[in-house]
Amino acid sequence: METFHCVNHPDRAAVYQCRQCGKALCEECYDPAVAGCLDGMHAVTPRVNHSFQTIQPPPRKQDSAGMIAWKVIVSILAVIGGATILFLAICGAMIFSY
Ligand SMILES: [Zn+2]
Numbered sequence: 001m002e003t004f005h006c007v008n009h010p011d012r013a014a015v016y017q018c019r020q021c022g023k024a025l026c027e028e029c030y031d032p033a034v035a036g037c038l039d040g041m042h043a044v045t046p047r048v049n050h051s052f053q054t055i056q057p058p059p060r061k062q063d064s065a066g067m068i069a070w071k072v073i074v075s076i077l078a079v080i081g082g083a084t085i086l087f088l089a090i091c092g093a094m095i096f097s098y
């Protein structure tokens with residue numbers, strides 16, 4: 001059974017493996033914050049800290065072309081419907097006035 005040794009300390013047995021580059025790391029070389037190397041080579045990787053992460057609402061979905069067309073149709077139908085009701089009301093008033 002092969003035992004892994006720390007890349008920085010060949011005399012030490014590796015107890016961790018870097019999540020970023022897969023290097024074998026001993027207790028001293030392992031950084032739990034990045035789950036990997038402590039040498040700063042992964043410093044550019046933004047650390048995901050959930051406790052400091054503000055919960056943001058998901059970005060508002062842009063209306064698709066189909067949705068816009070549907071809204072236009074609905075608004076046109078609403079205008080037509082309103083005009084029809086108005087027309088019927090006028091007709092009814094004219095009929096009952098005679
Ligand atoms: Zn690494």
Ligand SMILES: [Zn+2]
Nearest residue numbers: 006009026029
């Ligand atoms: Zn080490």
